[in-house]
Amino acid sequence: xxxxxxEVEALEVQPDDPQKDNEEAEADVSHKAxxxxxxxxxxxxxxKMAQESPRNTAAxxxxxxxxxxxxxxxxxxxxxxxxxxxxxxxxxxxFGATAEGIIEAGPKKDMMKVEPVSGPVVLSDDLKxxxxxxxxLVRKWSINTYKCTRQILSEKLGRGSRTVxxxxxxxxxxxxxxxRKYEHVVKLAQxxxxxxxxxxxxQRQLGDAFADLxxxxxxxxxxxxxxxxxxxxxxxxxxxxxGAINFFICSVKTLVDKTIExxxxxxxxxxxxxxEYDAYRTDLEELNLGPRDATTVPKxxxxxxxxxxxxxxxxxxxxxxxxxxxxLEENKVKVLHNQLVLxxxxxxxxxxxxxxxxxxxxxxxxxxxxxPGADTPSWLEEx
Numbered sequence: 001x002x003x004x005x006x007e008v009e010a011l012e013v014q015p016d017d018p019q020k021d022n023e024e025a026e027a028d029v030s031h032k033a034x035x036x037x038x039x040x041x042x043x044x045x046x047x048k049m050a051q052e053s054p055r056n057t058a059a060x061x062x063x064x065x066x067x068x069x070x071x072x073x074x075x076x077x078x079x080x081x082x083x084x085x086x087x088x089x090x091x092x093x094x095f096g097a098t099a100e101g102i103i104e105a106g107p108k109k110d111m112m113k114v115e116p117v118s119g120p121v122v123l124s125d126d127l128k129x130x131x132x133x134x135x136x137l138v139r140k141w142s143i144n145t146y147k148c149t150r151q152i153l154s155e156k157l158g159r160g161s162r163t164v165x166x167x168x169x170x171x172x173x174x175x176x177x178x179x180r181k182y183e184h185v186v187k188l189a190q191x192x193x194x195x196x197x198x199x200x201x202x203q204r205q206l207g208d209a210f211a212d213l214x215x216x217x218x219x220x221x222x223x224x225x226x227x228x229x230x231x232x233x234x235x236x237x238x239x240x241x242x243g244a245i246n247f248f249i250c251s252v253k254t255l256v257d258k259t260i261e262x263x264x265x266x267x268x269x270x271x272x273x274x275x276e277y278d279a280y281r282t283d284l285e286e287l288n289l290g291p292r293d294a295t296t297v298p299k300x301x302x303x304x305x306x307x308x309x310x311x312x313x314x315x316x317x318x319x320x321x322x323x324x325x326x327x328l329e330e331n332k333v334k335v336l337h338n339q340l341v342l343x344x345x346x347x348x349x350x351x352x353x354x355x356x357x358x359x360x361x362x363x364x365x366x367x368x369x370x371x372p373g374a375d376t377p378s379w380l381e382e383x
Contacts, residue, residue, distance in 0.1 A: 113360055143278065151279035162278050164317060171325050172267055175260065178332075181258045186249060193245045200238035239356050244346035246369050251339045253344030255332060263321075263328050270317040277314040279308045338365070 115318045154160030207228045215225030290296060342365050349358035362368075 045353060050139075118226050121345075125150050147279040147283060148275050149271075150277055151282060154282075160278070160282060163274055163281075163314075168318060168322060168325075172321075175263065175267075175325065175328070178266070179256060179260050182252060182260070185226040186253050186256065189245060189249045190251070193242060196238060196242050196245065200235050200242060203231045203238060207235060233355070237353075237355055237358060240355075240362060241346050241350040243367055244342055244358075244362060244365075247365065248339050248343045251335060259328060259331060263324050266317075266321050266324050270321045273310070273317040274312045277307075277310045283307075342367075 006326045100328045151160060155162050206228075210231060212229035213219045214228060217224060279304065284300070284307045287296065287303050292300070342361065345361040345364075346358060349355075349361055
C-alpha cells in the first residue's frame with residue numbers, strides 16, 4: 001500500500017495536464033488497491049491451505065482405490081500444482097509467514113515422491129548350474145573322444161603303444177573263438193531239427209497212407225498194416241528225438257546269447273577302459289617330455305590326476321573281467337556237459353530203435369513233449 005501512495009504523489013507533482021493526470025492516478029490507485037486486496041486474501045487462504053494440506057492429501061490418498069485412481073488423477077495434479085505455488089510463495093514472502101507452514105509442506109512432497117526401481121537382471125545359481133553342467137559334460141566328452149580316437153588310430157598305424165595283459169588277452173581270445181563255434185553248432189542243430197521235423201511229418205503221412213491201403217486191399221492187409229505201424233513208430237520216436245534236440249538248442253543258445261554275451265559286454269567295457277588309460281598315459285608322457293614352466297606345470301598336474309583316475313578304472317575292469325571269465329568257464333562246463341550227454345543218449349536210442357531208452361533219456365532231463373493241440377485250451381478250461 002505504501003508503494004501505491006508514493007506513485008500518486010509523484011503523479012500529482014507533474015504540471016503538464018492536471019486533470020488528466022489526476023484521473024489516471026485515481027485509476028491506478030483503485031486498480032492497485034483491488035490487486036492488493038485480492039493478493040492479501042489469496043495469501044491468507046493459501047497459508048491456511050498449506051497448514052492443512054498434509055492431513056487432507058494423506059486422507060485422500062488413503063481412501064483412493066485403484067478403481068478411482070483414473071478419475072482423481074487430474075484433481076491430485078491440480079492440488080499439487082497449487083500446493084507448489086503456495087510453497088514458493090511462502091518461502092519468498094516476508095517474515096510474517098510462519099515457519100510451521102514451511103515445515104508442514106515438506107511431508108507431502110516426500111510422500112508423493114515415487115522412485116523407480118531399475119537395474120540389471122541377475123540370474124540365480126539354480127538357473128546357471130544346469131546349463132553350465134551340460135557344457136562341462138560336453139567339453140569333457142569331446143576331449144575324451146578326441147584322445148581315444150587318436151590312440152586307436154595310432155595303434156592301428158603302428159605308431160602308438162598299448163597296454164597288454166597276456167594271460168587275460170589269451171582267455172578273451174579263446175572265449176571269442178568258442179562263442180563263434182558254439183553259434184555254428186546251434187545253427188547245425190537247428191538245421192538237423194528242421195530236417196528231422198520234415199522227416200517225421202513224412203513218416204506220419206506215409207503211415208496214414210499204408211493204413212488206408214491196408215483197409216482197401218484185403219489181399220495185402222497184413223503187409224500194409226506192418227509198414228503202417230513201423231512208420232507210425234518211427235514218427236513217434238522222431239518226435240521224441242526232436243524234443244531232445246530242441247531242448248539242446250535252447251540251452252546252448254541261452255548260454256551263447258545271454259551268459260557269454262553278458263561277459264562280452266564286460267570285455268568291451270574293459271577294452272574301452274584300456275584305450276582311455278593308454279590315451280591319457282600317452283598324453284602324460286608327451287607333457288613330461290616337454291618344457292616345464294608356469295603354463296605347462298598345471299597341465300601336467302591335471303593330466304597326472306586324470307591318468308590316475310583312468311588307471312584305477314582300468315585295473316578295476318580288468319579284475320572284474322577276470323572274475324567273470326572264471327565263473328563263466330565253470331557254468332559253461334556244467335551246462336554243456338548235461339546237454340552233450342542228453343544229445344548223445346537221445347541220438348543213440350533213436351537210431352538203435354530203443355524207444356524205452358529214448359523216453360528214459362527225456363525223463364532224466366525233465367523234458368516234456370508237446371502233444372498236438374496242447375497249446376489250445378479245451379472247452380472246459382475256457383469255461
